[in-house]
Amino acid sequence: MTHTYRLNGDARTWQPGITLRQTLTTEGMEGTWFAVALNGAVVPASQWDATAVPPDSELEIIQPCQGG
């Protein structure tokens, strides 16, 4: 059975053992000025390497945009 997770609302195929860092690299998210929430909780950048993305997770990647 293929598992998925959702990134900014879109389904992605889940791979066993995938970390948050690997996910961000795959999505082309590098550098600064963005942040990540996993299942509704902020994950600091210092923990991206050590944080596994469980199947069926909800991942949000947020960055600044014009506004206010």
Next chain:
Amino acid sequence: MPSNTWELAGRELTSRLLLGSGGISTASTFAECITATGTQVVTVSMRRSGAAVVSGLLPTIQASGVHVLPNTAGCRTAREAVLTAQLAREAIQTDWVKLEVIADDRTLLPDCVELLDAAEQLIKDGFRVLPYTTDDLVVARRLAELGCSAVMPLGSPIGTGLGIRNPHAIELICGEVDVPVVLDAGIGTASDAALAMELGCSAVLLATSVTRAEQPALMAAAMRDAVAAGHGARRAGRIPKSTLARASSPFVGMVGQ
């Protein structure tokens, strides 16, 4: 402290104009507006990656050296606003947040029940909270008592350009809370910004009146001058209003007396 400086959330500022980046068309235009206003604080919203960020906006803001104030625009609940603020803190490395919790998309009016809840949570979490609120004195007072670093009442709904619909309410807030009052939302033209300062506001926060003006940089300069003029008039102490005339020329020594 010289009279033209003021303190916002632990930071000493000389400009009394906070500039929103909402409504900008290009990053270069926004850079001109930053320069023309002389602002030291610029707001941004927080959106999912891949959203339509104006090309070059973030490098432009970084290069300008202004302090970045993230907002929670679009959030409808305290829960959404708290998570958005926490993400902004992580992304931008600032403990400042312009807290917005709106009730609906048509009026964009603040939901003060959710706002107070979110403000309390964020202050406990170490944020310096700058809440966008209504012009209700009681709510403003509650926000200040919670520990907000400022209160930011609307002059009129966001983006309307209707100016300050209830000057008495804004003046009342300015006189009754002991944190800076920043007039936020509704400013349409320079006289609105001047009025806010004359009423006793410490600063104004504006965006679309500049960014969507026919000539944004020209309006930005006009807003800078208006804020300075209004602040100067407030400090100078205006004459009392009178329903009857009061002659400025002497009555003695007139021809025929």
